[in-house]
Amino acid sequence: MGERIVCKFGGTSVAEAAVVRQVEQIVRADPRRRYVVVSAPGKRFKDDQKITDLLLLTHKLADAGVDFASTYDMIADRFRALANDLGVPGAADRALADLATQLRAGATEDWVASRGEHISAVVLAAAFGATFVETAEHLGIDRRGLPTQDSYQKLGAALAGDGLFVIPGFYGRGPDGQVKVFSRGGSDISGAVVARAVGAAVYENWTDVPGFMMADPRIVGNPRPMAEVTYAELRELAYMGASVLHEEAVFPVREAGIPINIRNTHDPAAPGTRITATRDWGNRAVVGIAGRKGFSVLFINKNLMNKEVGFGRKVLEILASHQISYEHTPTGIDSMSVVVETAPLREHADAICDEVRDLLRPDEVEISHDLALINVVGLGMSHQPGIAARCFAALGEARVNVRMISQGIGELSIIIGVTEADFEAAVQALYLAFESHPSPQ
Ligand code: ASP
Numbered sequence: 001m002g003e004r005i006v007c008k009f010g011g012t013s014v015a016e017a018a019v020v021r022q023v024e025q026i027v028r029a030d031p032r033r034r035y036v037v038v039s040a041p042g043k044r045f046k047d048d049q050k051i052t053d054l055l056l057l058t059h060k061l062a063d064a065g066v067d068f069a070s071t072y073d074m075i076a077d078r079f080r081a082l083a084n085d086l087g088v089p090g091a092a093d094r095a096l097a098d099l100a101t102q103l104r105a106g107a108t109e110d111w112v113a114s115r116g117e118h119i120s121a122v123v124l125a126a127a128f129g130a131t132f133v134e135t136a137e138h139l140g141i142d143r144r145g146l147p148t149q150d151s152y153q154k155l156g157a158a159l160a161g162d163g164l165f166v167i168p169g170f171y172g173r174g175p176d177g178q179v180k181v182f183s184r185g186g187s188d189i190s191g192a193v194v195a196r197a198v199g200a201a202v203y204e205n206w207t208d209v210p211g212f213m214m215a216d217p218r219i220v221g222n223p224r225p226m227a228e229v230t231y232a233e234l235r236e237l238a239y240m241g242a243s244v245l246h247e248e249a250v251f252p253v254r255e256a257g258i259p260i261n262i263r264n265t266h267d268p269a270a271p272g273t274r275i276t277a278t279r280d281w282g283n284r285a286v287v288g289i290a291g292r293k294g295f296s297v298l299f300i301n302k303n304l305m306n307k308e309v310g311f312g313r314k315v316l317e318i319l320a321s322h323q324i325s326y327e328h329t330p331t332g333i334d335s336m337s338v339v340v341e342t343a344p345l346r347e348h349a350d351a352i353c354d355e356v357r358d359l360l361r362p363d364e365v366e367i368s369h370d371l372a373l374i375n376v377v378g379l380g381m382s383h384q385p386g387i388a389a390r391c392f393a394a395l396g397e398a399r400v401n402v403r404m405i406s407q408g409i410g411e412l413s414i415i416i417g418v419t420e421a422d423f424e425a426a427v428q429a430l431y432l433a434f435e436s437h438p439s440p441q
Contacts, residue, residue, distance in 0.1 A: 011042020040116025
């Protein structure tokens with residue numbers, strides 16, 4: 001049994017025939033690429049509609065008993081045109097007729113949403129002369145929206161034959177036996193499940209960007225793409241808003257030690273970004289910088305706080321009783337700061353301060369907003385002096401005031417809090433500090 005590669009193509013890669021031809025060339029260029037997982041057609045141009053959005057809208061109309069012909073026709077026209085242009089006219093017709101029938105019969109939202117991937121895979125399988133594999137029969141999705149453990153074995157068996165397979169992403173079968181979808185963007189998860197099911201050497205995720213960038217292009221302009229990043233580093237960056245891949249797509253392949261390779265359908269020769277368990281961090285101490293605005297700080301000061309056992313626990317319990325999770329808790333000897341997201345905190349802010357006052361009798365308690373957090377991520381910083389120095393020198397030169405710092409003993413990242421007004425300048429300064437400096441000596 002030779003090596004296998006699973007390639008997942010995102011919405012823009014299957015948006016129209018011209019790009020699908022490019023997809024076919026990519027697939028045919030390597031005989032190991034025998035498992036093709038597809039999204040629903042996405043946008044062809046900036047103000048275009050994604051098929052999944054149109055499907056959701058059509059379901060809403062049908063559900064409300066309103067005429068859904070206009071949105072249904074938009075969907076049908078796109079699939080018919082795609083099939084025609086790919087030389088398989090009529091390939092989508094049966095599935096489209098079924099969609100119309102089921103919409104009238106009260107199909108569930110998930111079933112309707114899943115048709116984008118379903119019909120996309122039916123058409124591509126016909127165009128490529130490949131075998132279509134119905135994910136709803138082999139891939140289970142549990143109540144939390146995560147793939148079930150038996151999916152790997154079942155999909156593995158369904159994909160055991162020779163030749164090329166086309167597999168719809170995004171959906172599977174829920175605990176009640178009905179079609180269920182992952183959260184939006186979930187075809188990335190399907191691709192990861194298929195990769196693990198067939199024991200792939202690599203999970204290629206083909207999209208419309210060159211890979212993960214070291215920083216947000218909207219802030220730093222033309223950032224350097226990352227050649228390599230570990231799963232753990234990626235999670236840190238994704239949490240802070242760097243998104244190319246669905247967050248939950250990492251788990252199935254990470255557990256099986258299968259690397260992910262983010263690739264660009266429009267530039268197949270480029271190596272993209274490899275996501276692996278480990279990397280040679282000597283090459284690049286810091287891999288990326290991500291951040292977001294919208295954080296607040298609960299600041300509490302009390303003389304001799306350090307002598308009060310359980311003080312911190314009580315503060316966190318008050319937050320938990322309001323269903324607020326916290327991000328970081330930098331402390332001083334007699335003070336404690338708890339960083340939380342502003343949005344869920346807002347309506348509880350006064351009540352939380354009152355409860356802290358009543359229960360803990362602090363000298364001072366206050367909540368301040370407008371904090372942005374920036375995560376400087378890189379496994380290479382562990383046991384390597386000079387990284388923090390470089391961060392703070394760069395911020396100092398950019399005249400950015402650092403409001404908070406958090407670094408765990410794991411040394412995977414340094415988290416820096418600045419005011420929202422300083423956010424962009426801080427990200428730019430940090431990016432420039434690490435862009436061309438592989439590692440400090
Ligand atoms: N088509 C779905 C969405 O738009 C899933 C995907 O593309 O991954 O969210």
